[in-house]
Every structure is written in structure tokens, then in C-alpha cells.
Amino acid sequence: MKVLVINSGSSSLKYQLFDMEKEMVLAKGLVERIGMETAIFSHQPYFGEKVTKVGQILEHKEAIRKVLAYLTDEKVGVISNVEEISAVGHRVVHGGEAFSDAAYLDPEVIRIIEKNIELAPLHNPAHLKGIYAFRELLGGDFPMVAVFDTAFHQTMPEESFMYALPMVLYKRHKIRRYGFHGTSHKFVSQRLSEILGESLEGKKVVSCHIGNGASITAIKDGKSYDTSMGMTPLEGLVMGTRSGDIDPAVVPFVMAKEDLTIGEVNSMLNKHSGLLGISGLSSDMREITAAMFEGHPGATLAFNLYIQRIKKYIGAYAAEMNGIDAIIFTGGVGENSELVRKRVLDGLTFLGVELDDALNEASSPKERRITTERSKVAAYVIPTNEELMIARETLRVVTERRKGERKSDEHASQVSR
Template identity: 50%
Template sequence: MKILVINAGSSSLKYQLFDMEGERVLAKGLCERIGIDGHLKHSPLLEGKKKFDEDISLPTHAEAIAAVIEKLTSAEYGVVSSMSEINAVGHRVVHGGEYFSSSVLITDEVMKAIETCVPLAPLHNPANITGINACKKVMGDKVPQVAVFDTAYHQTMPGKAFTYAIPKEYYEKDKIRRYGFHGTSHRYVATRAAAMLGKPISELKLISCHMGNGSSVCAIEGGKSVDTSMGFTPLVGLPMGTRCGDLDSGVLQYLMNKYGISIDEMINILNKKSGVLGVSGISSDFRDLDNAAAEGNKDAQLALDLFHYEVAKVVGSYAAAMNGVDAIIFTAGIGENSKETRAAICEYFGYLGCTVDREANTKRGEEIVISTKDSKVKLLVIPTNEELVIARDTKELV
């Protein structure tokens, strides 16, 4: 079975084609600047096939999907002989609200529910819907499509974890609550952690730290999410590349009144100009901050210290909430690749009885235990693979 995995953004479309026999990636790529001027990067992973990296006209997502199919099936760049070899399509959908606690086969009713969730994710869900409709237009109704939701994994959180302490009618009427994100990533690494530890996931208490430009921490007990740091939106929780994380809402009122800032402007500041970029005044890229801090830049060092401290605080609170933890997982761009970030965060975990193995911690981008053998709590680095989760869920449903 061959499955095409799609992650559609407002002006972009990432894709991977999987052969589920052996779970091999046959090709991957990215359509950029859709609706502007258009660019396609296509990388077949079969020997003898050329890469494609050129500007092409992509007026809409439908043309982008058509271009992807053309490259996947072409003699020069392709990895399959025709579109008929693609058995199903799996889509990343950011927000499923309370409608979906697992991945689902896309029907008209499912599409209506995804559209109902647009106000909860106005930047993401419309693009996901566009990607689904574009695939249907190009590939037809006979190719099954599956929606895999970022929020679904967190639907197992208990009321005490997802409820906000505001008048209850806002939850009852408007579904204002903690939803959480990065669920596909947290689910994948939790499953891999159980395999690495050689124990059933049902017996484990895990804390997953997904750390990239967007970051979140998830408490996982018995394989289920019981708490997570992102909330109603992906803006809160940890300070991130450009997002502020947790913030006293009174600050918004103060700044808006003093400077005459609209609510839309304020949210833009908190989403795109804050986080470690705002604190450092240098960059949202942690590699830039590491370099600047090494050269003595105090603002860069403060931004890093703040991030490490906040991650450690959330991990500590989840260890308390679960009354223990068996392993702490580091994943995503920063978690998988920054030995400095991992080491700095783990400095706070002495009370858990775990110590970093400095030699193991030098490894990047591979599954590895980075705690010493005598550590009571294991420290794991696990590269995430959200696309594989989407492909597996799609295979299971079709």
C-alpha cells in the first residue's frame, strides 16, 4: 500500500509518499508560495531519480497537488508509474476540537466538523481544508482520505487539566478549554520510549518535551495524555521562538491602553515578535542564541536561561501531577539536536535522581538514552516522525 501524506499550510504544502511495506519514504517535497508565484522542491528517494527544485505556477492548492502527482509519476522524477498506485491520502489537521479523539476517514460530516473548528484555529484549519479539497479535486472521490488531528491525542486529559477557571458558560457555549497541540509527535515518541525501555506503555509515566520553534510538554500516563502545556491556542505554555508562552493577561490590557494597540496587533506581537526573539532582540533560532551567548551577549543568555527554566518547571509540575515519572523525552528540532539545551534543562533534575551522560548527550538526531546507567529516571532523545504516524493511521483506517 502506498500512502501520500499531506501537510497543507496557507501558502505551502509539504508531502511524503510512503510505501507501507517496510514503511519506506519513496519521495518527499514542498510546494511553496502557492497563490503568489510558486516553487516546488521534489526529492525522490529512489536511486537514479533526479531532484526537482524550480519555480512553477501554483495559483491554488489544486495546482500544487496536480504538480506533486505529476512529479511522483513522471519518468524522470517519479517513484510510481501512475496515480492509481497511490491508495490513500493522510492529512494533518491542526484542530479537531472535542469532535475527534482519534484519526478518522474523511466524510462530508467530518468536513463540516473541521469547518466548525475554524474559529479555534483560524490560521491552520482553513489551509488543511483547502488541502483536502484540492486532493479530492485532483484525485477524485475513489481515493480515500484520512484526517489526523494535532489535538486528538489530548482528548484523554481529565477535566481538572483542561478546564480554565472562568465562568463555565464559556466552556458550555463556546468550548473554551485547553486543547493542546503536537499530539501526533507526543504519541509517536511515547510509543518509541516504551520500546526503548522494554516495557508496556500502559505501565509507564512519561514526560515528552517537543522543542522546536513551537514547543510543548506533555504528561503521558499509561500511553494517554493527561496534561500538556499548550492550551486553547498554541500561543501559551513555554516561551518559544517567537511566541510568548504563559503571560498575565493583565499585561495585554495595560499595553493596549497605554499604546493604543488593537487586540489583533497585540496578538500578532505575542505570536510573532515575542518568545526568545523578543527577550534576546537577536533571533528566534536557538543556534544563533547559543553563538551570541558564547560571545558574551547577556540578552541571548537570558533568553536561553528563561527557556531552560520554564521547561524544567513544567516537567517538574507534571512529575508531581503523575506522582512520578519513568522517563523524560526530548524531541523535535531543538530537543533532538541541541546538546547544550538538553544539558541545561537536565541540570534541574537532580531531585529526580537522574544525571546526563555527557558522552551520550553529544549525539544528534538518533534514538539514544542520554542518562547515566544509575539514573532513576531515564533521559531519552527520540527523533519525532509525525508523517509516519499519519501514514500508519491512514493505513489502519482504509
């Protein structure tokens, strides 16, 4: 079975085609600058050279036509025809409270995603563009699945997801903490279970997805118990350009002092804060680290804030769960910055964490334990693979639906007799 995974943005579209028998990527690519005459299309088959084209792509439907054409192309394609694609899995950022699992994309599910646009105005409309386009091109009955970033966190207890605001705001507008990066946190926690060779039942795990966007999740018995992001991805850690936690009173104060609109202050918090805002240099941890070693005070402060917030959340989750058995580092920074991991773990010796410097600094294997055998808390680097997780979820949902349809047909046949 072959599954096509789609991540549709407002002006971009990423794709990967998986052979699920081997969980192998047959081809992947990216369409950038959709809506412009200078759109960039990149296609990389597993065997063969990368193809890059620049030209006019004015809408997502046109972009998807090009994706399907290249996947079936005689020279650079990896399948003979579109019929070889068994299902399409779409990444969807926000499912609200409606979805605690991936969902088959029927009209009702699409309607709920549309309803949740107000919760993710920058993301859900873009995902819907991809969904609409595929339905037009492949037909409304073609198997498609939505995999939600928020779904994994729907197991959080009320005390973890509620804000201490008037209850009427939750009842009217569903203002609460939803959490994000759920697909990644689910993937690496399942992978930890495979590494340990046992269920996570009875285990207390902290998963650190640290990249330009960053979140930490407390995972108890294999389920999300608490997470750092909130109603939006702005809450929590210091990130590349996002502020993370701040006093809410800062917003009206800055608006008054700087004569900013709501849109302008929202842009400031999401696009001009975090590492970039503090350092005045960059949102890239590699550039921040290099500048810090050169003595740049802004970069040094940005790095220290970044580390402090990660340690703060890990410590809080240790208190919430009454201990930690394992810590996972994943995401671009979590997987690649041995310095970030070292500074974080060296500050957690009170939990009994004992870092193995050689394992932490090693470049391979990518997936490895980085604490000593004596360490009371085991820490791991586990590369995330959200696309594979989406493909797995898509395969599972489509398979379960087909089994249900067969049972329904068998029942109807028996009744008719």
C-alpha cells in the first residue's frame, strides 16, 4: 500500500510518498511560492537525481497536478499511475476538542476543520486548500485522512488544559490549552517504547521537541499528561521567533506605549521575539551558538533564556508526575545540538541525571541513549519523523474503515437473506 503524505501551507506544499510495506520513502518534494510566476517545484525520487523547476503555479490545485504528474513521470516518477496511491494523509494543525485521533476525511470532518479555522487562522485554511484540491482532482470518494497536531494531547486532564479564566469563556468559545507537535511527541514516545522493548504503561517520560518551534510534553503511561504550548503555539518555551510565556499584561501595556494594533503586537510576539528578538541577530540556534562563543552579549542572553525555560518545564513536569523515567530530545535543535542537551541535562543532576559526554557528542548513531548506565533518569536522542507517523495513521484509519465497511456489507447480506 502506498500513502501520499501532504503538508499544505498558505503558499507551499510538501509531500512524501511512502511504500508502507517497507515504510520507505519513494519520493518527496516541495512546492514553494504558490500563487507567483516564480514558484519553485522540487522533486526528489528515492533513486535518481533531484529535479527543480521554476515557473508559474497560481493555486494549490495546479501544484498538486504537478506533484501527481512528477510522481507518475516516465523518467523521474516512482509509480506508473495515480491508482497506485491507496490513500492521502493530510497534516492538520488544529482539530479542537472534536478529534482525539486521526480521522477519515468525509464531509462532516471537513466541516469541523472549517469550524476550527478561528482556532488556527494561519494554518487550517492552508490545510483545507490542499484537501479541497485533492477532492477535486481525485474525487470525493478517494480515501483521505486528517492527522491532527492537537489529537495526541486530548488525553490531558482538565487541570492541565484549562485556563483560570471565567468558565463562560470556555463554554462559549472553547478557550483552553490544546497543545501542538502531537504527531512528533507520539512518534518519539512510541519509538522509545520500541527501544525499551516494553510498554510505556507505568512510565513517566518528558518529550522535548526543540526546533524553531518548540514544545515539551509530559507523557504518563504513554499518553499526553501536560504540554507547554497552549491554545496557540505561542505559549511555553522560548522559540526561534516566538516569545513563549509572558505576563499577559505585557500586551496591553506595549500596545499603549508603542501605539500598536492587535495585529502588530501579535506579529511581534510570533515573528519578532524569541531568540531573534533577544539576540537581535538570528532565530537559528547554530548562529546564536557561534555568536555566543564570540562573546556577543545578546546571543549569550538568548541562549541562556532558551536553556532556562527548557529546564523549568522539565522540572515542573517532574513535580506533576512525581518523577521522570526518561527524557527525549528531538526536533532540529534537540537532535543536533549537543551543547543545548548538555546545558539542559547538566542542570538536572538533582533528578539523578548523569550525562555521558562521549555519547552526547557522538554524531552517530542518530538514535541513542546519552546518559550513563548509572543515571537514574535515562535521556535519549530520537529523531522525529512526523511524515511517517502521518502515513502510519492514514494506513490504520483507512484499513479500519474498510474492515468496518466489509462487516456492514456482510451484516446487510445476512439480513437480506
